[in-house]
Amino acid sequence: xxxxxxxxxxxxxxxxxxxxxxxxxxxxxxxxxxxxxxxxxxxxxxxxxxxxxxxxxxxxxxxxxxxxxxxxxxxxxxxxxxxxxxxxxxxxxxxxxxxxxxxxxxxxxxxxxxxx
Amino acid sequence: xxxxxxxxxxxxxxxxxxxxxxxxxxxxxxxxxxxxxxxxxxxxxxxxxxxxxxxxxxxxxxxxxxxxxxxxxxxxxxxxxxxxxxxxxxxxxxxxxxxxxxxxxxxxxxxxxxx
Numbered sequence: 001x002x003x004x005x006x007x008x009x010x011x012x013x014x015x016x017x018x019x020x021x022x023x024x025x026x027x028x029x030x031x032x033x034x035x036x037x038x039x040x041x042x043x044x045x046x047x048x049x050x051x052x053x054x055x056x057x058x059x060x061x062x063x064x065x066x067x068x069x070x071x072x073x074x075x076x077x078x079x080x081x082x083x084x085x086x087x088x089x090x091x092x093x094x095x096x097x098x099x100x101x102x103x104x105x106x107x108x109x110x111x112x113x114x115x116x
Numbered sequence: 117x118x119x120x121x122x123x124x125x126x127x128x129x130x131x132x133x134x135x136x137x138x139x140x141x142x143x144x145x146x147x148x149x150x151x152x153x154x155x156x157x158x159x160x161x162x163x164x165x166x167x168x169x170x171x172x173x174x175x176x177x178x179x180x181x182x183x184x185x186x187x188x189x190x191x192x193x194x195x196x197x198x199x200x201x202x203x204x205x206x207x208x209x210x211x212x213x214x215x216x217x218x219x220x221x222x223x224x225x226x227x228x229x230x231x
Contacts, residue, residue: 037222044208044224045159045208046222047220047221047222052218102220103161104210
């Protein structure tokens with residue numbers, strides 16, 4: 001069965017420093033996608049970055065990059081040059097693309113606090 | 117990305133009443149979904165909204181409690197029926213946008229409190 005694990009309930013980082021949020025996954029499907037979302041206190045879910053299982057290079061979107069290690073089944077999010085506005089809950093999620101259901105399986109989330 | 121408008125953004129409702137949440141997208145999407153996020157929890161898929169046919173519900177969710185409509189490619193509604201305090205959650209619509217591959221985007225969410 002699909003599973004997403006985020007082992008860090010909470011993280012602190014100093015403003016302007018980089019931080020890595022961990023995510024491991026489990027699936028038997030050879031084709032899948034991995035997502036990271038940011039959820040501020042307002043409750044909206046903001047798409048950050050996507051990595052397909054067959055993508056050769058790690059995904060990057062501005063200050064966000066995804067450290068994809070397929071053999072280890074990990075998809076860690078790296079945020080560079082942290083800003084105060086980065087303080088939020090971060091969710092890792094997976095979608096099995098062959099099934100085409102669109103269903104996302106989410107991890108339990110990591111709360112990130114950026115210190116000034 | 118698509119602009120996904122969700123209404124209302126929040127509401128406080130009485131037990132036993134129903135609330136309909138709207139999700140409007142500014143461009144055609146291939147798939148639309150409804151998720152629930154209970155307090156302090158992660159997101160759980162309620163159902164896939166199918167255009168012109170009945171929604172496909174996940175285990176633990178039923179049509180009588182969460183009726184869904186999707187009359188066209190850009191609009192869907194989720195109704196939370198006969199509400200109880202346990203229905204207090206954030207409800208979010210999610211879309212797969214044509215031409216954006218496998219990426220899924222979310223609306224701004226509806227924060228529902230049931231008294």
